[in-house]
Amino acid sequence: MLQDTIGYLGGIFIMISFIPQVIKSYRTKSVEDLSLWMIVATFVGTVFWIIYGFLIDSKPVQVMNIIFGVIVAYQLFLKIKYNK
Amino acid sequence: MLQDTIGYLGGIFIMISFIPQVIKSYRTKSVEDLSLWMIVATFVGTVFWIIYGFLIDSKPVQVMNIIFGVIVAYQLFLKIKYNK
Numbered sequence: 564m565l566q567d568t569i570g571y572l573g574g575i576f577i578m579i580s581f582i583p584q585v586i587k588s589y590r591t592k593s594v595e596d597l598s599l600w601m602i603v604a605t606f607v608g609t610v611f612w613i614i615y616g617f618l619i620d621s622k623p624v625q626v627m628n629i630i631f632g633v634i635v636a637y638q639l640f641l642k643i644k645y646n647k
Numbered sequence: 648m649l650q651d652t653i654g655y656l657g658g659i660f661i662m663i664s665f666i667p668q669v670i671k672s673y674r675t676k677s678v679e680d681l682s683l684w685m686i687v688a689t690f691v692g693t694v695f696w697i698i699y700g701f702l703i704d705s706k707p708v709q710v711m712n713i714i715f716g717v718i719v720a721y722q723l724f725l726k727i728k729y730n731k
């Protein structure tokens with residue numbers, strides 16, 4: 564269905580969104596301009612959505628949020644590691 | 648229902664996540680460490696979810712994504728404005 568496709572497209576873009584950020588932070592080792600609370604809030608929201616994915620028994624919601632959560636967790640690690 | 652509450656909590660955390668980032672970028676005028684493509688991908692994903700919210704006729708999905716989209720659009724503006 565069209566609406567499902569549009570929903571998935573939104574999820575896929577959000578899911579991959581932090582990949583260029585992780586690559587940039589990893590390469591430059593510079594994370595000063597990143598807000599710690601932006602990353603933390605994103606991570607917390609994603610954890611709620613992983614739980615939600617299990618509660619509504621939706622594999623796509625589970626998988627997309629677990630992948631996104633891992634990427635965001637790694638960004639959080641880079642922020643803490645490289646923050647001066 | 649519990650699952651709806653958990654789903655909304657996830658949405659609320661994601662929705663507010665960029666507020667501390669916008670405040671930081673606005674104050675410091677320094678956006679070098681932010682990935683342009685992280686912001687662009689987030690914005691594109693959010694636009695898909697706004698359309699999705701109308702297709703499934705869900706007011707919460709519409710409202711949360713429109714608010715998030717405005718915040719992310721402003722972050723995109725700050726990134727372009729202050730990028731050296």
